[in-house]
Amino acid sequence: MNTAKIFTPFKLGAVALPQRIVMSPLTRCRAGEGRVPTALMAEYYAQRATAGLIIAEATSVSPCGYGYPNTPGIHTDEQVAGWKTVVDAVHAAGGMIFLQLWHVGRSSHSSYQPGGALPVAPSAIAIQKGKVLAADFSMQSYEVPRALLTEELPAIVAEYRSGAVRAKQAGFDGVEVHCANGYLIDQFLRSSSNTRSDEYGGSIQNRMRFPLQVIDAVCEVWGAARVGVRVSPSGVVNDMRDSDPLTLFGSFLGELSKRRLAFAHIIDADTGDIRHGAERLPFEKLRASFSGPVIAAGGFTPQTGIKFVEEGGADAVAFGRLFIANPDLPARMKQSAVAGAVVPYNALDEATLYAPGPKGYTDYPKMG
Numbered sequence: 001m002n003t004a005k006i007f008t009p010f011k012l013g014a015v016a017l018p019q020r021i022v023m024s025p026l027t028r029c030r031a032g033e034g035r036v037p038t039a040l041m042a043e044y045y046a047q048r049a050t051a052g053l054i055i056a057e058a059t060s061v062s063p064c065g066y067g068y069p070n071t072p073g074i075h076t077d078e079q080v081a082g083w084k085t086v087v088d089a090v091h092a093a094g095g096m097i098f099l100q101l102w103h104v105g106r107s108s109h110s111s112y113q114p115g116g117a118l119p120v121a122p123s124a125i126a127i128q129k130g131k132v133l134a135a136d137f138s139m140q141s142y143e144v145p146r147a148l149l150t151e152e153l154p155a156i157v158a159e160y161r162s163g164a165v166r167a168k169q170a171g172f173d174g175v176e177v178h179c180a181n182g183y184l185i186d187q188f189l190r191s192s193s194n195t196r197s198d199e200y201g202g203s204i205q206n207r208m209r210f211p212l213q214v215i216d217a218v219c220e221v222w223g224a225a226r227v228g229v230r231v232s233p234s235g236v237v238n239d240m241r242d243s244d245p246l247t248l249f250g251s252f253l254g255e256l257s258k259r260r261l262a263f264a265h266i267i268d269a270d271t272g273d274i275r276h277g278a279e280r281l282p283f284e285k286l287r288a289s290f291s292g293p294v295i296a297a298g299g300f301t302p303q304t305g306i307k308f309v310e311e312g313g314a315d316a317v318a319f320g321r322l323f324i325a326n327p328d329l330p331a332r333m334k335q336s337a338v339a340g341a342v343v344p345y346n347a348l349d350e351a352t353l354y355a356p357g358p359k360g361y362t363d364y365p366k367m368g
């Protein structure tokens with residue numbers, strides 16, 4: 001199995017990967033003052049530079065796009081400078097890194113918003129399930145967001161465009177537009193969070209309009225061959241529901257195919273999602289809706305990831321929690337694929353996922 005396909009090179013759009021083991025975007029809440037990436041973040045990402053591709057954590061393109069403490073942004077010069085140190089460290093270590101562009105929409109809280117305003121969303125529908133961690137670290141109910149006016153949408157598209165420009169200034173190898181996990185773009189896509197009566201709501205065609213405008217704006221900056229899109233068609237996080245998700249995401253992936261993006265990054269439902277009420281959409285059908293390279297993510301083990309690529313389920317696999325705990329994940333996977341080798345994987349420390357500082361961040365050991 002050490003000659004397994006997952007260890008072989010692959011071209012994702014304009015980007016040549018040495019192998020197909022991708023690091024998932026992972027929010028770790030370690031940005032500094034002004035939501036500027038820090039030297040510690042540079043160290044963390046550089047430690048993981050042997051990933052075929054790193055997709056850096058969700059990063060807000062707008063001051064209104066935050067919904068968690070200490071997540072980074074990409075809308076100020078200081079943030080660009082901070083990200084440049086991260087990108088330079090990854091490049092110096094021989095890696096490649098995309099930035100995930102983000103706006104949380106309604107899953108924010110007024111305590112994160114400029115002037116204490118309400119979070120914005122396609123429609124004035126609050127998330128019912130769960131609580132939001134407010135800026136003072138108290139748990140609060142989600143607020144009813146303010147529905148965006150039609151004439152406000154071009155300014156948000158422009159924020160994504162500026163984020164893409166700034167990501168280029170920081171030296172990233174490309175960008176991934178975050179259309180997954182119930183954040184702003186997903187909120188526009190799904191019928192449960194988008195009940196608009198203008199040309200951005202109603203039919204699937206209309207619900208895809210804002211997401212595609214964002215993606216087209218980002219492609220204008222980067223060229224489609226350096227732009228990926230992440231979707232979570234089976235996801236239920238942040239109260240995501242749709243009346244016909246297979247048709248919706250089939251249509252969306254079809255539109256993305258026309259644009260010849262670098263990749264579609266599709267999150268499959270894992271056992272955790274299913275426990276939370278997700279109905280797993282058939283991955284092979286989703287994959288078939290996209291004509292370009294596909295990265296699969298969600299609950300893969302080294303063994304199932306290797307097998308999935310081997311059998312043609314996807315072109316590459318993204319690992320999240322395994323990469324947090326195992327900075328040298330590709331080497332471990334390769335080693336363990338050698339007949340008879342037993343390679344231990346570090347266990348994840350859940351308590352330090354979003355905690356400040358190096359503990360549970362940069363102190364996971366590499367193989368001895």
Ligand SMILES: Cc1cc2nc3c(=O)[nH]c(=O)nc-3n(C[C@H](O)[C@H](O)[C@H](O)COP(=O)(O)O)c2cc1C
Pocket residue numbers: 024025026027028057058100178180181230267270297298299300318319320321322353
């Ligand atoms: C701590 C943590 C932070 C995450 N942050 C992000 C994020 O910023 N953007 C995103 O698209 N997904 C995020 N996710 C989802 C992961 O990218 C991934 O899809 C998920 O963990 C399932 O993959 P895994 O089973 O390999 O961990 C996060 C998951 C975890 C555990």
